[in-house]
Amino acid sequence: MNEPILTVEDLSVRISGLHILQGVSFAVAPTGVTVLLGRNGVGKTTTLRAIVGLTPPAGEVRGTIRMGAQSLLAQRTHRLVRGGLGYVPEDRDVFAGLTVAENLRLAERRGTTPAYDKVFALFPELDRRGRQRAGSLSGGQQQMLAIGRVLLNDNRLLLVDEPTKGLAPKVVTEVAEVLERVAESVPVLLVEQNLAVVRRLARDAVVLAAGKVAWTGDARELLLETALTKSLLGVGSAEVSH
Numbered sequence: 001m002n003e004p005i006l007t008v009e010d011l012s013v014r015i016s017g018l019h020i021l022q023g024v025s026f027a028v029a030p031t032g033v034t035v036l037l038g039r040n041g042v043g044k045t046t047t048l049r050a051i052v053g054l055t056p057p058a059g060e061v062r063g064t065i066r067m068g069a070q071s072l073l074a075q076r077t078h079r080l081v082r083g084g085l086g087y088v089p090e091d092r093d094v095f096a097g098l099t100v101a102e103n104l105r106l107a108e109r110r111g112t113t114p115a116y117d118k119v120f121a122l123f124p125e126l127d128r129r130g131r132q133r134a135g136s137l138s139g140g141q142q143q144m145l146a147i148g149r150v151l152l153n154d155n156r157l158l159l160v161d162e163p164t165k166g167l168a169p170k171v172v173t174e175v176a177e178v179l180e181r182v183a184e185s186v187p188v189l190l191v192e193q194n195l196a197v198v199r200r201l202a203r204d205a206v207v208l209a210a211g212k213v214a215w216t217g218d219a220r221e222l223l224l225e226t227a228l229t230k231s232l233l234g235v236g237s238a239e240v241s242h
């Protein structure tokens with residue numbers, strides 16, 4: 001692998017007495033999609049939140065997280081975002097009472113030129129629906145808005161948490177297509193349970209189990225190993241082969 005864009009070493013997160021991550025280490029390649037996999041509750045979201053400085057105040061984070069030469073641990077989230085770490089949370093977190101255009105405007109970073117042309121080329125719907133309240137968008141459209149607003153700014157790395165969760169199959173395909181295009185220009189660390197999407201997008205895979213890294217390697221090779229996939233992810237060959 002070329003010099004990774006992100007390295008996580010011996011990451012440990014405790015929240016409310018629970019030792020959720022127990023010495024997690026992995027690297028994210030400087031191009032393409034690296035997928036973070038694992039059964040429900042193994043700590044995938046906790047990992048992304050630790051990287052972007054959003055562990056709850058009661059939580060305790062230890063270890064090393066670096067983006068390039070920069071240490072991320074103990075830095076404020078707004079600084080990390082300004083430094084080029086884009087984060088699309090699992091619950092999308094769009095401002096339901098504001099319009100699409102207002103949601104986008106809020107994401108603009110002072111002192112930079114927001115890339116509306118790029119965002120509207122990827123998501124023409126966001127342009128057409130500028131005056132619509134974000135709360136009245138479909139789940140897929142809200143996901144597009146959540147991704148689009150992060151792409152208004154230059155990013156060195158994107159963290160994207162379960163972008164296809166709860167979406168209809170056709171919309172899952174649309175979101176996957178968009179992420180594929182996005183990943184041509186910025187590396188992505190993706191949490192994704194839909195293995196067809198993983199197969200389409202991911203080159204490298206990191207699998208967590210019980211708060212530790214259980215497997216790292218080529219994502220497609222993992223998906224070919226049905227017994228391994230079943231033991232690590234709890235899914236059968238039918239789900240893997242779709």
Ligand SMILES: Nc1ncnc2c1ncn2[C@@H]1O[C@H](COP(=O)(O)OP(=O)(O)OP(=O)(O)O)[C@@H](O)[C@H]1O
Pocket residue numbers: 015016018020038039040041042043044045046047056
């Ligand atoms: N703020 C918190 N307080 C207490 N426990 C938490 C907190 N956040 C996460 N946990 C626990 O940590 C574990 C890991 O949660 P996390 O959301 O990171 O898992 P995940 O792998 O993303 O799961 P899923 O695939 O279901 O989204 C779970 O057991 C969860 O209940």
